[in-house]
Amino acid sequence: MNKDWRFRISHREALMGVVLALINFLWWYGFAYGLGQKAPEDYTYIFGFPAWFFWSCIIGFLVMVSLVILTVKFLLTDLPLDDREEEHSE
Amino acid sequence: MNWDVLVPLLLFLVTIFLIGIWSNKKLKQSKSFLSDYFVGSRELGGLVLAMTMVATYGSASSFLGGPGAAYDIGLGWVLLAMTQVATGYFVLLILGKKFAIMTRRYNAVTLTDFLKGRYESKTVVILAAISIILFLFSAMAAQWIGGAYLIQSITGLSYIGALFIFAVAVLIYVVIGGFRAVSITDTLQGVVMFFGTLLLLIGVIVAGGGIEQIMNDLTTENPNLVTPYGPDGNLSALYVSSFWILVGVGVIGLPQVAVRAMSYKDSRSMHRALIIGTIVVGFIMLNMHLIGVFARPVLPGIDVPDQVIPLIALEVLPGWLAGIVLAAPLAAIMSTVDSLLLLVSSSVVKDVYINYIKPTATRRHVEKVSFSVTAVIGIIVFLLAIQPPDFIIFLNLFAFGGLEAAFIWPVVLGLYWQDGNKYGAIASMVTGIVSYIGIHFYNEAFGNLLGVHTVTLPVFFSLIVFVVMSLLFKRKVELGT
Numbered sequence: 001m002n003k004d005w006r007f008r009i010s011h012r013e014a015l016m017g018v019v020l021a022l023i024n025f026l027w028w029y030g031f032a033y034g035l036g037q038k039a040p041e042d043y044t045y046i047f048g049f050p051a052w053f054f055w056s057c058i059i060g061f062l063v064m065v066s067l068v069i070l071t072v073k074f075l076l077t078d079l080p081l082d083d084r085e086e087e088h089s090e
Numbered sequence: 091m092n093w094d095v096l097v098p099l100l101l102f103l104v105t106i107f108l109i110g111i112w113s114n115k116k117l118k119q120s121k122s123f124l125s126d127y128f129v130g131s132r133e134l135g136g137l138v139l140a141m142t143m144v145a146t147y148g149s150a151s152s153f154l155g156g157p158g159a160a161y162d163i164g165l166g167w168v169l170l171a172m173t174q175v176a177t178g179y180f181v182l183l184i185l186g187k188k189f190a191i192m193t194r195r196y197n198a199v200t201l202t203d204f205l206k207g208r209y210e211s212k213t214v215v216i217l218a219a220i221s222i223i224l225f226l227f228s229a230m231a232a233q234w235i236g237g238a239y240l241i242q243s244i245t246g247l248s249y250i251g252a253l254f255i256f257a258v259a260v261l262i263y264v265v266i267g268g269f270r271a272v273s274i275t276d277t278l279q280g281v282v283m284f285f286g287t288l289l290l291l292i293g294v295i296v297a298g299g300g301i302e303q304i305m306n307d308l309t310t311e312n313p314n315l316v317t318p319y320g321p322d323g324n325l326s327a328l329y330v331s332s333f334w335i336l337v338g339v340g341v342i343g344l345p346q347v348a349v350r351a352m353s354y355k356d357s358r359s360m361h362r363a364l365i366i367g368t369i370v371v372g373f374i375m376l377n378m379h380l381i382g383v384f385a386r387p388v389l390p391g392i393d394v395p396d397q398v399i400p401l402i403a404l405e406v407l408p409g410w411l412a413g414i415v416l417a418a419p420l421a422a423i424m425s426t427v428d429s430l431l432l433l434v435s436s437s438v439v440k441d442v443y444i445n446y447i448k449p450t451a452t453r454r455h456v457e458k459v460s461f462s463v464t465a466v467i468g469i470i471v472f473l474l475a476i477q478p479p480d481f482i483i484f485l486n487l488f489a490f491g492g493l494e495a496a497f498i499w500p501v502v503l504g505l506y507w508q509d510g511n512k513y514g515a516i517a518s519m520v521t522g523i524v525s526y527i528g529i530h531f532y533n534e535a536f537g538n539l540l541g542v543h544t545v546t547l548p549v550f551f552s553l554i555v556f557v558v559m560s561l562l563f564k565r566k567v568e569l570g571t
Contacts, residue, residue, distance in 0.1 A: 013186050014186050017180050017186070018184070021176050040314065040316055050165065050316050056172075057376060068178070069365055072361045072365055078358060
């Protein structure tokens with residue numbers, strides 16, 4: 001059952017999902033609690049937002065979107081999903 | 091009554107009905123009723139797939155309860171809400187193409203079908219069906235209450251009157267249209283949510299005198315509102331991080347989300363959905379929760395958190411625009427409710443009725459049973475929602491957490507771990523649900539165990555139990571086959 005050539009690819013892609021989530025978490029946590037633990041009087045502000053929020057939630061979101069786009073463009077593979085199609089292709 | 095607001099809302103509802111009727115025509119032409127009614131013949135393209143996942147997930151909790159909590163707690167709650175960006179890519183990548191291939195192979199149209207194909211066990215099927223019916227019932231009740239509140243605050247009708255309108259609208263539409271109608275209107279609703287939240291955010295920022303001014307006002311009122319730690323500094327990093335499991339990665343275990351991961355047309359649709367889904371879910375969550383925080387200086391002293399969004403929309407926007415914007419949360423709630431309703435009825439019809447009561451049912455018979463079960467469930471939920479509890483988000487999270495604890499490992503390890511077997515799956519589901527309910531009541535009485543959200547520990551317990559039981563019974567399974 002696990003001999004199917006498509007499964008090797010899909011296992012690798014699932015791992016990419018885990019890696020993306022780890023990066024996402026570290027970025028989110030690092031900026032939020034790294035910059036946010038100061039006393040509020042000492043906060044710096046970017047575009048009106050406290051720096052921790054700007055980096056963690058706004059830039060963090062943009063970073064994740066770019067990473068997902070890069071992953072889709074360069075790392076994911078097109079596969080036939082139906083068993084019948086698969087027999088026909090090579 | 092405020093007709094400025096009502097006209098765009100009514101137009102929105104009418105459009106949705108038209109889509110339902112159109113889908114019903116397509117349904118009549120399709121070869122397999124079950125596959126079309128419950129997964130839309132697996133024909134979803136990238137945009138529709140992304141939008142239907144976002145809309146199903148972005149429910150009353152994120153559109154009314156979430157911004158309401160952000161209003162009370164400040165930027166810390168927006169930080170927490172942003173854990174949901176992960177759902178945009180995580181579910182589709184983890185379940186991934188293997189899930190799509192396997193569900194096609196098993197000819198599965200529900201999550202339970204997949205578990206049945208994978209574990210070949212009657213107990214697993216029954217357990218899955220029961221937990222779906224039980225937990226999604228409470229989730230649905232929460233959503234209906236949210237929908238009714240919303241209609242109530244816009245129209246000024248009584249709660250029961252508003253609930254009735256909402257119930258009738260949802261029921262007619264789900265019963266006639268099935269999954270295709272649900273996923274196509276989800277797309278429309280997703281688009282409405284996307285632009286609606288953006289407009290409202292701009293409106294609130296303008297009304298508050300710019301972001302800088304708003305932050306200033308918040309700091310003057312209570313400096314903790316602009317920290318990640320909540321108004322009294324009690325929102326710990328650990329607790330907020332544990333929401334990664336509840337609303338970030340654990341979402342894989344939600345049957346209403348998983349069923350969408352088996353309904354796309356081809357791998358290209360899935361690739362597009364990854365990008366669109368991540369953008370849309372992050373954008374909507376960020377906007378919606380920021381609106382909640384920014385509403386505080388603009389409109390202080392709102393007591394019922396769920397009314398923050400409707401009240402602020404009516405305050406800062408002209409009537410007709412408020413009507414369009416308020417169609418967004420109504421859209422969110424309807425799209426969640428309709429997919430839950432469909433899922434519960436698929437569970438009853440497909441997993442229980444056809445599997446064990448009448449396997450030889452004809453197409454016409456299945457059609458009749460599907461329509462009437464869907465309608466009956468809707469009516470029962472309506473009756474339950476007549477006596478509403480106050481805080482939607484917790485009722486809602488109770489159901490989602492329970493399902494996640496039950497399903498995440500049987501699904502994920504069922505896909506990726508060959509040695510996982512039915513003993514592991516059964517034990518894992520029971521452990522997940524029982525420990526979830528136990529810890530839920532413990533946390534209510536004594537505060538959060540180990541300082542994390544209720545769902546965290548059950549997810550770990552059910553993982554350990556799944557692995558241990560699968561290995562323990564490995565020999566027995568090998569001898570048996």
